[in-house]
Amino acid sequence: MSESQDAPRDLTALSVARMGRLAATGDPWEPHQLLTASGEVVVSVAAFFGELQAAGRSAATQRSYGMDLLRWFRFLWSVEVEWQRASRDEARDFSRWIQITTKPARPHWRSPDKPAVVRPKPTNPVTGKRPPGRVYAPSTIAHCETVLRSFYAFHLEAGTGPLVNPFPLARARRAHAHHNPMDRFEPQRSGLYRPRQPKRIPRQIADEVFNDLFTRLSSDRDRALVAFWVSTGARAAELLGVLNGGADPGQQLITVVRKGSRALQQLPASPDAFVWLRLYQQQIHGLVPTGPDDPVWWTLRRPFRPLNYHAARAMFVRANNLLGSNHSLHELRHTAAYRLARDPDMPITDVQWVLGHASLTTTQIYTTPTAADVVDSVLAHHQRRTQPQQPTEETTLRYRQESLDVLFGRRRP
Template identity: 60%
Template sequence: MFFYDLQARGRATSTCRSYGMDLLRWFRFLWAIEVPWQRATRNEARDFCRWMLIAGKPTRSHWRQPDRPGGGTSTGEAYAPSVRAHCETVLRTFYDFHLEAGTGPIINPFPLDRQRRGGRAHAHHNPMDSYRNERAGLYRPRVPTRVPRSVPDAEFNEIFAKLSSNRDRALVAFYVSTGARASELLSVTQGGVDPGRQLITVIRKGSRELQELPASSDAFVWLRLYQAEMDGLIPTGRRQPLWWTLRRPVRPLTYHAVHRMFERAGQAAGSAATLHALRHTAAYRMAEDPDLPLTDVQLVLGHALLTTTQIYLTPGKEEVIRRVLAHHAEQVRQAAERKIPPPAPGYRPETLDVLFGRQAP
């Protein structure tokens, strides 16, 4: 019933899958301690949140190597705060739904924070300020605010040189020039490519609307080379997917395959950059262009709020380090070139040197 409700409200398939994975993690925990989900209390919810923080993520066997051991051991790496926060929100929503339907426990095991349950949200809100999310869960962890990480040009060139096919080069070139999300670029169809206008049409992740995005000319060159290689090997048609696997039999390219492709190229180049970092790189490049208004960057990136786009005005870590080191080097150079003025009449120079520590007595 819960997933029927999500589907009826127009939630994307990826959203339903994400909710399902969080619920599966919770149900496996309850099965291990032999507690029915209808009888779960706040104690089980607390222990589940502690387990995600302490136990670590489990290992899973690869689908190509099903006999490889995995699935029962822990990697020792704790779940990220964003994952734990998302899981807590999903479970609280799940039990709220069953509370209204009368099919779950009487009390939600994942309640809101005690400090907010007794009062009204935004009770003392300043009309001049934006609204904050004051409906935080009791077991919701604090998610640190991270500055988006872009890929430096030298590092990007090394990764690009390690790509093994024209399809991969075309994908990376489109990612870094359009700023599209990974799933959005994979939604492009063969009829959604307009080389004459240098535009591609993607399906936005949240709104599911069609939007044209401008791309660089290099990306279309790599795309044409990829299309020439796959001519006669993939289905053709305006509604057919643009990106296909290189391995036979050909299948539409998936997010996990693209993510693994870029991960292999990054490992070969000695880089820890992720696929989503290409979107941040494109955003930083566009935001640093003085001739490109920030509202245009917002439209290209598909942000609902301009404040989300403004985070790309924050200088990157590498750029800050470079400028600060240059500042220190300039201070050293100026100190070396600084001339000592001659002493005033009546003062002995050697006495002033001893007084100001320029020479030992």
Template identity: 55%
Template sequence: MLAETGALAETGDPARPYVLLDSQGIVAVPVMAFFAELRACARPAATIRSYGMDLLRWWRFLSGWGIAWDRATPVDARDFARWMQIAPKPVRAHWRRRASGEVQPVRSVRSAASVPNPVTGRAAPGHLYSVSTRAHCETVLRSFYAFHLEESTGPIINPFPAARERRPLPVEAGTPSRLSTGGRYRPSVPHRLPRRIPDDRFNELFAALRHNRDRALLAFWVSNGARASELLTSRQRDALPGEQLLGVIRKGTRAYQQLPSSPDAFVWLRLYQEEAWRAGVPRGAHEALWWTLRRPFRPLGYHAARAMLNRVNELLGSNWTLHDLRHTAAYRMARDPELALTDVQWVLGHAHLTTTQIYLPAGRDEIVEAVRAHHERQTRQAQLPSTSAAGYRPESLNDLFGGHL
């Protein structure tokens, strides 16, 4: 396991939200230049943080082997890709444990296999890096070195090369070759079905909530399909119960959009607001809509909202995520024959209709039930007595004997 040297520090400056610190605590200038390019391309701070975590992992790998970032070769990139396949993810202790100095045990590689959850049927995040994480990391590092290659500030060869040229089978003469646009060390990410929550499971999840704030949050997430972070950007002026609209700031474009929501969500919101205002939560059109439940009152953040759902998961023995609520809302809308798919695309904020179409196929639970029903029909069919002679079609015998068989 690599030593956790360096850090990705938040600056609080909107023009430079994050900086990467190396093992000596010095700001990595090449990464800072790359972040400046991303910011100039209107990439949000969340994207820069995601890229920074991948670059921090690469910086630690290079520091462990004593390799400078501009001296890395494709061999080093290949070793890094192999390392990510077998390296356990670092365990980050809770902030209370870090404050007390408690040591977190190291995970064993042998315990990497994750057992599917008995409630959701989905395996929890394993102890190894997932395929999607490895693919994202390879793409980020390849883009990082491509940027410095264009600026003539890095190595003359990108350590993370594009995939090798793939030639089709010689079926026809003169067939042009096909060049893959992916990275050579980028793993293939399997296609996954939408992670929707079945109606009965959602009712159990909703009933396990203890506060009206949490009930209002889930009611909005499952009705308007907003991302978890988007819903938390709403202000008190953005809730319009008379029109059943709630304004949010979109994650990618940062555009303001009013989303239609269910009447039940506004009922729970009103109950929560009455409790919050009596408790002393700031009241005003420009104030945040969602607040913590305990003093000192602070606007509710993403990690606090996820902790709320995790507490309910521990009670139910499940492992639902906040993004599952968005998938559930998208699945319900996309499967409604009276709702146009382009309308669903607008509500979800998808740039392409093909992204919305992934919610059209049946979900895992529906597929399982359909296959079970198929097996039951096959069993009943096998138990029925045969009424026709072997080798003759039943309709032919009915024509011959006048339908008396």
């Protein structure tokens, strides 16, 4: 008999300690490991990571899954339940706990011994974005539920886990009940403990804000990067992985490796992006390798190393701090998508190809107007209503000249 059948678990008094960690190994065969508090590898998670790698999932995906599994194992370690013996009661309590609990604060890397302090931050006055909340976002909770259900489904099929998946699917409902015929049909069954997620509109960077942000970039390399991001719509990691052989200024094309399919794809870019790229290449000429298989983007300080995502993000954060904004690198992709989708001469299927979306439905979200656009449009409407309308020749009611000629006898009907 489980503990929940004897007495409900007191979640208000539960303290989930920050024990264990997800460690990056640098080994391509096992990029990440989930370690216990004593430093031992969690074998069940290592087997699951091997399954993900065999299915073609990247190391970044394994890290994302590993963070969700780390939250789950910390919860199990705190309630003293082995992962093989976890039941629906533990899954239910974990789902309740993660929706209410406060996210653990991370100590600063410069002072790891000092206790971490969470200070609430106000809404950014430039972008209007709220900072990350103190509780887990619904998208994080939903992703965690999906990962844990997949983890136990894998061990259930392998015969190494419990006989019943602790994270079951939702109970079957009447097919397409209360379905809006204008909306697409969603999958009928999802996780039982999967929270509902609000529909969010991708956030773009306004043109005037982008211009101010661009002027605060400190090097030609940074200007070239941002110009490529905002003109190609490539993801941050996709552009950072471009090689010298993939840049074709004559055709205004740059070749990236797509995140999901890992396929090579040429993306058109703006002429300004290649101008900034040429200026940057002239500055680093003779300092870094320039072979066709060498990376395009390098750090600015010695020793020169290929530019990674964290360094590029730090560059963009510094430019944001000068402006007082908090835009993210991914918003440059959203900005490019909005600009392409609003061009009346640009087919939406072409936008889908540029963004690399598998479904056209994903691309169509960029046709939704933003709140700022709607406000400007409505205010312009009210402004037009206050102005007197001048009658024009097309709108003035007039008799036909043929009728006047007949009326006054100028010609016979």
